[in-house]
Amino acid sequence: ETGVTQSPTHLIKTRGQQVTLRCSSQSGHNTVSWYQQALGQGPQFIFQYYREEENGRGNFPPRFSGLQFPNYSSELNVNALELDDSALYLCASSPNGRALRDGYTFGSGTRLTVV
Amino acid sequence: DAKTTQPPSMDCAEGRAANLPCNHSTISGNEYVYWYRQIHSQGPQYIIHGLKNNETNEMASLIITEDRKSSTLILPHATLRDTAVYYCIVAALTGNQFYFGTGTSLTVIP
Numbered sequence: 332e333t334g335v336t337q338s339p340t341h342l343i344k345t346r347g348q349q350v351t352l353r354c355s356s357q358s359g360h361n362t363v364s365w366y367q368q369a370l371g372q373g374p375q376f377i378f379q380y381y382r383e384e385e386n387g388r389g390n391f392p393p394r395f396s397g398l399q400f401p402n403y404s405s406e407l408n409v410n411a412l413e414l415d416d417s418a419l420y421l422c423a424s425s426p427n428g429r430a431l432r433d434g435y436t437f438g439s440g441t442r443l444t445v446v
Numbered sequence: 447d448a449k450t451t452q453p454p455s456m457d458c459a460e461g462r463a464a465n466l467p468c469n470h471s472t473i474s475g476n477e478y479v480y481w482y483r484q485i486h487s488q489g490p491q492y493i494i495h496g497l498k499n500n501e502t503n504e505m506a507s508l509i510i511t512e513d514r515k516s517s518t519l520i521l522p523h524a525t526l527r528d529t530a531v532y533y534c535i536v537a538a539l540t541g542n543q544f545y546f547g548t549g550t551s552l553t554v555i556p
Contacts, residue, residue, distance in 0.1 A: 335489070364543065373533060373546030374490065387542040421489050434480055435544070437489030 335438035343444045352407040354422030363405040366421040417445045450534045455551045464521040468534030471515045476538045483530040524554045
């Protein structure tokens with residue numbers, strides 16, 4: 332059983348650019364969530380996707396958007412990058428739709444640096 | 447907003463039990479207590495969760511007080527590889543997000 336995989340592992344972008352981060356959920360998991368973790372802070376919820384639709388969103392502006400595909404993989408897109416977007420972006424999957432019965436399986440994240 | 451309070455840091459001698467406390471005084475009846483840990487530059491790793499009964503698995507034990515307002519994660523024999531940030535999270539099964547807070551940075555000392 333494979334875990335959650337994220338790509339790329341590291342990325343450097345210039346302020347104002349756009350970025351796409353990718354996540355493959357763990358086998359059998361149909362729900363994907365994205366978190367942003369700034370240095371020294373705990374992860375913050377961005378949004379969750381279930382059955383290819385957004386199922387809840389944290390306090391992030393619309394320039395943060397996402398997609399979920401029929402195979403349950405997901406993308407996180409960030410437009411008009413700002414310096415404060417520099418963070419570790421974590422993808423998490425779960426097997427139970429919107430339920431948290433078994434918690435989440437997290438990937439190792441994508442380290443985004445905006446210069 | 448995080449619904450839990452944890453000490454920012456703790457030390458533990460290698461081989462000894464590590465007891466990590468968490469206060470969650472506003473926990474609701476349908477909310478579980480989850481514990482995750484995050485080793486530097488990796489994603490958070492699930493440890494254990496419980497509702498009101500004490501729980502034990504191969505990694506740790508979770509002790510929840512009778513009033514459910516606090517809990518303790520116990521690593522019975524800490525090793526250097528247990529050095530990590532430990533997050534205590536309360537969440538309902540019907541919820542769709544975790545509020546992580548800043549966790550407890552545990553350092554296991556040789």
